[in-house]
Amino acid sequence: MTLLTLDLFLALGGAFLAILSGLIATDESHPQRWGSAAFWLLLAVALGAGPWLPSVVVGYLLLAITLLVATKQVGAPRFPADDIVLKEARAKQLGNRLLWPVLVVPCVAIVGGALLPQTNFGSWSLVSPKHGAQIALVLGCLSGLVLALRTTGERPLVAAREGGRLLQLLGWALILPTMLAALGGIMGRAGVGDAIAQLVAAVLPVQFPFIAVLAYCGGMALFTILLGNAFAAFPVMTLGVGLPFIVKAHGGDPAVMGTLGMLSGYCGTLVTPMAANFNLVPAKLLELRDEYAIIKAQAPFAVAIWAFNLIVMAVCVY
Amino acid sequence: MLKLLGLLLIGAGFAFRLNPLFVVVVGGLLTGVLGGLSINEVVAMMGQFFTDNRALLLPVIFMVPIVGLLERHGLQERMAALIRRATAATAGRVAWTYQILRGLTSVFGLSIGNHAAMVRPLIAPLAEGAATAPRAPLSEPQRADIRAHAAAAENVGNFFSDDIVVAVGALLLIKAFFDTAGIAVSLRELQLWSLPTALWVIAVGGWRYRALDARLRRVATALKTKS
Numbered sequence: 001m002t003l004l005t006l007d008l009f010l011a012l013g014g015a016f017l018a019i020l021s022g023l024i025a026t027d028e029s030h031p032q033r034w035g036s037a038a039f040w041l042l043l044a045v046a047l048g049a050g051p052w053l054p055s056v057v058v059g060y061l062l063l064a065i066t067l068l069v070a071t072k073q074v075g076a077p078r079f080p081a082d083d084i085v086l087k088e089a090r091a092k093q094l095g096n097r098l099l100w101p102v103l104v105v106p107c108v109a110i111v112g113g114a115l116l117p118q119t120n121f122g123s124w125s126l127v128s129p130k131h132g133a134q135i136a137l138v139l140g141c142l143s144g145l146v147l148a149l150r151t152t153g154e155r156p157l158v159a160a161r162e163g164g165r166l167l168q169l170l171g172w173a174l175i176l177p178t179m180l181a182a183l184g185g186i187m188g189r190a191g192v193g194d195a196i197a198q199l200v201a202a203v204l205p206v207q208f209p210f211i212a213v214l215a216y217c218g219g220m221a222l223f224t225i226l227l228g229n230a231f232a233a234f235p236v237m238t239l240g241v242g243l244p245f246i247v248k249a250h251g252g253d254p255a256v257m258g259t260l261g262m263l264s265g266y267c268g269t270l271v272t273p274m275a276a277n278f279n280l281v282p283a284k285l286l287e288l289r290d291e292y293a294i295i296k297a298q299a300p301f302a303v304a305i306w307a308f309n310l311i312v313m314a315v316c317v318y
Numbered sequence: 319m320l321k322l323l324g325l326l327l328i329g330a331g332f333a334f335r336l337n338p339l340f341v342v343v344v345g346g347l348l349t350g351v352l353g354g355l356s357i358n359e360v361v362a363m364m365g366q367f368f369t370d371n372r373a374l375l376l377p378v379i380f381m382v383p384i385v386g387l388l389e390r391h392g393l394q395e396r397m398a399a400l401i402r403r404a405t406a407a408t409a410g411r412v413a414w415t416y417q418i419l420r421g422l423t424s425v426f427g428l429s430i431g432n433h434a435a436m437v438r439p440l441i442a443p444l445a446e447g448a449a450t451a452p453r454a455p456l457s458e459p460q461r462a463d464i465r466a467h468a469a470a471a472e473n474v475g476n477f478f479s480d481d482i483v484v485a486v487g488a489l490l491l492i493k494a495f496f497d498t499a500g501i502a503v504s505l506r507e508l509q510l511w512s513l514p515t516a517l518w519v520i521a522v523g524g525w526r527y528r529a530l531d532a533r534l535r536r537v538a539t540a541l542k543t544k545s
Contacts, residue, residue, distance in 0.1 A: 091392030162386025190353025
């Protein structure tokens with residue numbers, strides 16, 4: 001038996017979203033009051049009750065959420081700009097005590113991630129080893145929250161309101177990463193990867209050793225751009241191009257190929273909107289007007305790192 | 319080849335800047351149906367994959383109350399005040415330092431933060447504070463430029479030095495994949511071949527963040543000569 005399951009904390013997260021939905025529903029000045037309240041309530045149910053509902057029901061909840069978003073029923077209210085003078089004064093008064101709650105989070109997460117999975121009481125374990133790191137992170141956040149409430153002297157409802165303000169800025173972007181994971185799964189089931197690998201091998205003259213390396217590194221980046229995930233691109237490209245041509249036909253070193261191939265895939269991650277949790281969600285979180293701003297900043301990184309990977313692989317793999 | 323139509327649709331949707339959530343969901347439905355599944359089966363798959371992966375939302379959902387609360391009490395202002403004391407600090411140097419620190423911890427398979435836990439509350443305000451000269455507030459495009467590079471520092475630091483000393487993620491996946499394919503590789507070799515790129519990435523960061531500082535400086539001197 002496991003005492004603290006991940007589902008328990010996900011249900012707690014769902015409860016927070018339900019509170020946010022309630023706060024929106026009672027806010028008469030919210031410009032998209034009912035659409036937004038419905039959005040957060042449906043998401044609260046999908047997040048909190050997911051494993052206890054038939055998956056087809058969860059799927060239709062997600063479709064309903066998407067329809068609300070597509071028909072522009074969901075939005076964030078205009079938040080009154082906080083009083084800068086007041087904030088400067090509070091910053092001076094609280095000083096570095098403001099930093100501790102943020103720093104406590106990774107500390108608890110790292111220590112907890114190492115210790116929690118090993119804590120057992122006979123046949124009862126505290127957390128399942130598979131989810132130890134994730135649960136430790138949540139416990140880190142909860143300790144940070146308690147500390148933040150004590151430091152600022154605010155009530156918990158204020159924390160829910162302020163957190164809700166940031167969540168509303170994120171809106172639909174919050175669930176995009178999970179929907180991309182779903183898309184990746186569906187594509188895998190439909191055999192999209194194999195079709196692409198066949199296409200690459202058919203179009204390029206991979207009988208030349210350098211062309212094979214170019215096709216593999218380029219394919220890893222391109223396929224990652226399309227799918228948003230290098231881990232999804234890796235098996236497809238390695239089975240379709242890497243192993244048959246670089247390793248088997250030309251006698252290349254699989255360790256060099258695999259490592260630098262994966263790193264080439266990450267260059268694709270830097271420039272694709274499909275990697276939403278790295279590129280689009282942070283743009284919203286940082287309140288950037290251009291949702292592609294982070295991708296634009298990362299593009300030169302991606303080109304320089306990809307070219308380096310290609311050269312190292314071409315020189316060292318054979 | 320018909321099943322690639324879903325991908326094409328997604329590409330077109332992104333190119334025309336339609337809502338990404340809508341594009342991805344419709345693309346998924348189309349791909350599944352073209353792959354021979356019924357609508358109900360695809361929707362059920364979506365629900366199942368969402369349920370399996372919904373822990374991805376946890377770090378953001380549990381972090382935002384802390385960040386929102388502290389920002390209301392002047393966290394960003396405090397970070398800006400701290401960095402003004404360090405006269406050698408620039409926006410680019412803050413980002414570069416964070417990228418290297420982030421890389422160093424992921425060498426050991428540890429994650430010290432993400433966009434919600436580190437970049438928004440700490441790194442972006444530090445970088446902006448370092449760039450703000452007295453009596454010369456940052457313009458909106460400059461602020462966006464700095465924030466985008468702070469986010470880039472997190473991503474680049476996170477991606478390219480995974481597992482070099484303690485393997486927990488990507489390299490284990492590569493090894494498991496080769497093991498299943500019946501090809502012998504040792505984890506040591508994979509770690510060794512990760513090293514050159516990890517070092518190169520630090521140099522690339524140096525180049526990009528210097529360019530950022532140079533852009534910010536140019537605007538600052540242009541302002542000075544005007545007044």
